[in-house]
Amino acid sequence: MKRHIIILLITFLCLPEYLEAQLKYYDAAEFPLYGKATKNTENRYERLPDSLKHVSRKPVWNLSRNSAGLAIRFCSNSTTIATKWENLNNNLMNHMTPTGTKGLDLYTWVDGAWRFVNSGRPTGKVNQATIIANMEPVEREYMLYLPLYDGVISLSIGIDAEASISVPRTAIPVRTKPIVFYGTSILQGGCANRPGMAHTNIISRRLNREIINLGFSGNALLDYEIAEVMSLVDAGVYVLDFVPNASSDQIYEKMETFYRILRDKHPRTPIIFIEDPVFTHALFDKKIAIEINKKNKAVNSVFKSLKTKGEKNIYMISSEKMLGEDGEATVDGIHFTDLGMMRYADLVCPVIKKVLKK
């Protein structure tokens, strides 16, 4: 009896190791990466080319090491999907979950749409997480979103030892004519609860089209070299959402030149501008309210002057209804929760769809 209990105890204690031992890990480098504007990066999971290392301002360069908007595509018939990854900085922010900041997020293709499977929750700089288990052993298409506010040094995907993993069989999301977004901390994904809920990732799923996220927290200051990088992409649409960072002076000074860099290389590509959100605390903080007003005057004024000069295929999205009417969609007045991210996608997605059809 006592012996049986001991054997049972040993089995129980060894179960996690036993299960883990049954998994086989594959370097994610073997599978396609979505969401990059350029191939020439120091490491794989980065957003700006090496050539900008000594060109871009230091904060922009450092933020480009964050893997916001990047995703790995693979397919597998495994009953379990696990991951091992090492973050670059092990960042922590008080208004964002560690899962959004430096975690992973898995989706799969079900009945013609991308569906959330589960998140890979981080425990530190070096992480190991089983994302999902107990699935039926059927072949599925997967998309694994990378951290929004940290970098990824290494990443591997674990599956049942006897299961298969391979490059995607279906060309989804569509990779020709991706949509390129430029913007701020919000656009980089602040403060989605998990990577898949950054609004660019939501919109990418809804359109089933690749999106390139060039959001740089606090640093969407209309740096021209970013426009140059964007112009290298044969985009379906460019979305410029820089107003929360750029001052009205910077908008008057740099917006047209930034626009011209894109327009000169892409005479017909739709370019969408987006107003500063009406941040929820602006109802109370009069200084913020005045600033929003001033910046939105600036962006609309430059936009109108472009129109007057005969520029075509340019669009302005008003922020009036961006965050809804209940005031609840941010964590700190500024940064969008998943609720705010969904509302932004509800506003912006139909406009992109419309201009893509033209």
Place this chain on the structure above:
Amino acid sequence: MKRHIIILLITFLCLPEYLEAQLKYYDAAEFPLYGKATKNTENRYERLPDSLKHVSRKPVWNLSRNSAGLAIRFCSNSTTIATKWENLNNNLMNHMTPTGTKGLDLYTWVDGAWRFVNSGRPTGKVNQATIIANMEPVEREYMLYLPLYDGVISLSIGIDAEASISVPRTAIPVRTKPIVFYGTSILQGGCANRPGMAHTNIISRRLNREIINLGFSGNALLDYEIAEVMSLVDAGVYVLDFVPNASSDQIYEKMETFYRILRDKHPRTPIIFIEDPVFTHALFDKKIAIEINKKNKAVNSVFKSLKTKGEKNIYMISSEKMLGEDGEATVDGIHFTDLGMMRYADLVCPVIKKVLKK
């Protein structure tokens, strides 16, 4: 010239201290506290009475030190609202923001509804945060929500030195016949981005009625002494949302007794039961799907037997539509993001309204 620059520099460097010096702090103990079932607690910002210290299971007792659902009411004409607070444990979770876990959240009464002002974001165990500034100096009613997954040892509210602060002038939210919720980690507020977005707090604002949150993460195991505490409250409605934690065996064994403790003292008070949510990863994890099914069979079976025995004023809320249809409303398949919290409130709030009217 050089002297001018030095003076300017000193002024600039001292500005935060200067501004801070203009604030005067008041102990929050001077103002009414909402959301408590009982007055007899060791410290003010706790949820179970001293008498349970050696009665309740250790994890339940420890979780009762978390200030989930508690809120301070005050009114002030200050242009700035700041806070100083010390947390009990300085908790950190990888699927929740530190602001939700151990931060504060300020709302104010605007045009007949509670409106989010801004959050108090924590920096460590001891915190100081300006929540809002640059307001017009008008008298406003405020509600300050306390941390969801940590305790509060001390709390004070800072206002302009010359401004006034006082107990509320209006008796909102309504304190008679509060609604008492019993439940799990989700009910305790996991994983709202900020305290005000726990669904019990959302529902309290929508109904403008006091709610008592007795959510105990991982520990809604139908402990009878919690029912005893709940029965001490002359509630408008009791909401029992324990299924995510209790096993089907525990439901069969303890649910009716737990119910009888409430019903014996409150023969006519509506009592609402809520099914286990259809956790979003149950679409893939077959073990979870079977467990949800089994538990919901159990809760509905006991509910039916109560009905058969002639019990009145009992209600069951189906979880079928709780999380919406897009699979996006959780951070980890289980815990609700702000999106999930809003959807839960959309489902549960109308039922409470209806039974309150009866």
